[in-house]
Amino acid sequence: MRLPIVAANWKMHKTPAEAAEFAQALVAPLLPFEGVERVICPPFIAIPAVAEALRGTPIKVGAQNVHQEPQGAYTGCISVPMLQGLVEYVIVGHSEVRQYLCETDAMINAKAKAILAGGLKPIIAVGESLAQREAGETVAFVGAQVRAALEGIPAEALPSIVIAYEPIWAIGTGRNASPEDANQTIKVAVRDVIAALYGEATAQQVRIQYGGSVKPENMADYMRMPEIDGALVGGASLKLNDFVALVRLAQEAKSG
Numbered sequence: 045m046r047l048p049i050v051a052a053n054w055k056m057h058k059t060p061a062e063a064a065e066f067a068q069a070l071v072a073p074l075l076p077f078e079g080v081e082r083v084i085c086p087p088f089i090a091i092p093a094v095a096e097a098l099r100g101t102p103i104k105v106g107a108q109n110v111h112q113e114p115q116g117a118y119t120g121c122i123s124v125p126m127l128q129g130l131v132e133y134v135i136v137g138h139s140e141v142r143q144y145l146c147e148t149d150a151m152i153n154a155k156a157k158a159i160l161a162g163g164l165k166p167i168i169a170v171g172e173s174l175a176q177r178e179a180g181e182t183v184a185f186v187g188a189q190v191r192a193a194l195e196g197i198p199a200e201a202l203p204s205i206v207i208a209y210e211p212i213w214a215i216g217t218g219r220n221a222s223p224e225d226a227n228q229t230i231k232v233a234v235r236d237v238i239a240a241l242y243g244e245a246t247a248q249q250v251r252i253q254y255g256g257s258v259k260p261e262n263m264a265d266y267m268r269m270p271e272i273d274g275a276l277v278g279g280a281s282l283k284l285n286d287f288v289a290l291v292r293l294a295q296e297a298k299s300g
């Protein structure tokens with residue numbers, strides 16, 4: 045049984061003070077949902093304040109990106125050693141970082157390795173564009189992203205890896221993939237690909253989230269899908285009641 049994981053990707057929202065206040069306000073309402081791993085990914089600058097606000101609680105902190113090198117002349121970047129002790133998770137491969145910050149599959153692979161080597165856990169985002177979907181290339185494209193991200197990563201590390209399947213056309217658009225469609229893509233383009241690389245038993249241990257316009261109205265339908273182990277949430281994670289509802293719906297759906 046895989047522990048469901050619901051992660052809030054706050055993107056470029058909230059100052060450190062706003063982030064700390066919001067994180068504090070989330071603690072009590074999120075506490076009862078022990079059947080779900082709860083992760084908050086604030087902007088880098090707010091990570092220390094959020095980590096402090098969540099210290100001693102079961103709610104985890106994540107970063108939204110990282111540089112693959114431990115240090116060096118990389119202006120504006122943050123490394124794994126800088127995040128150690130503050131976060132448990134790091135998102136890599138988000139489509140916005142791939143697009144606006146020119147993150148490549150090779151960089152994502154290097155980042156995933158650096159994250160794992162540093163004792164942290166990567167949330168690796170993959171997903172196809174609308175043009176790729178319409179051309180019938182979804183499975184081939186997403187499968188290739190998964191293979192590239194995992195290149196050279198040993199099987200023992202796989203249980204520490206989360207994959208987030210986020211069709212680009214569904215992110216922030218209000219246009220979400222149907223739960224059946226997301227479930228099927230996750231199965232054939234992610235889990236089966238991992239199974240081909242590492243064997244079925246390992247693939248069964250990897251948690252795979254859906255992301256893209258997840259909200260309280262559609263969460264339960266996603267969470268009822270057997271291949272979907274949680275959600276990576278942007279917009280709805282900025283609304284306290286909505287995010288709490290998403291975690292509750294994940295717990296209800298996955299506990300039977």
Ligand code: PGA
Nearest residue numbers: 215216256257277278279
């Ligand atoms: P959204 O973003 O929930 O606002 O669609 C999801 C994401 O980018 O992770």
